Amino acid sequence: GQNIDQPTEMTATEGAIVQINCTYQTSGFNGLFWYQQHAGEAPTFLSYNVLDGLEEKGRFSSFLSRSKGYSYLLLKELQMKDSASYLCAVKANDYKLSFGAGTTVTVRA
């Protein structure tokens, strides 16, 4: 099966930077997604990486290293509304998305 690992919880202060790591061991690789899920709400798409490197989108950036089976999501200038669960998902050779268990980020004032 596919294996996606990410930390369970992280806490940071408003205005700070937090980096959420995701490592994966999958049967092939065809892309990696990050989703944000607020409590009681739908997961929403944040980013998609298929090539190595950094993709920047406003305060959020996502990095991928395919040779290391590694990605991170970087959240800058943290705001209270960024408190949520962040899901890493990898598309393997079967083209099905395999999700990690999610990282709950708590932003404190």
Add this chain to the structure above:
Amino acid sequence: ETGVTQTPRHLVMGMTNKKSLKCEQHLGHNAMYWYKQSAKKPLELMFVYNFKEQTENNSVPSRFSPECPNSSHLFLHLHTLQPEDSALYLCASSQDGPGTGNEKLFFGSGTQLSVL
């Protein structure tokens, strides 16, 4: 009106009940999915429908029965469930199905199911 709508938001049922979850997408997508989300566990893919045809059944017990009458609607019929089936059931859609390169998922808010 959000892109993917699920009803009901919450459902409590006994093990002998029969109930159905409903999902509707207003995005013009061709693929729809059911996922199960248990606390502290990864999302588990249950079923995939592409152009109304089921293309994936991820070894889901027969007490879960999906139905896709058209590309905009997806149902999950539930009967004789077990307490361990209690979870958040998420519906999602994508423009096209797996393997097409156009699989960015749009999720509904889910149905929180409790089986007593």
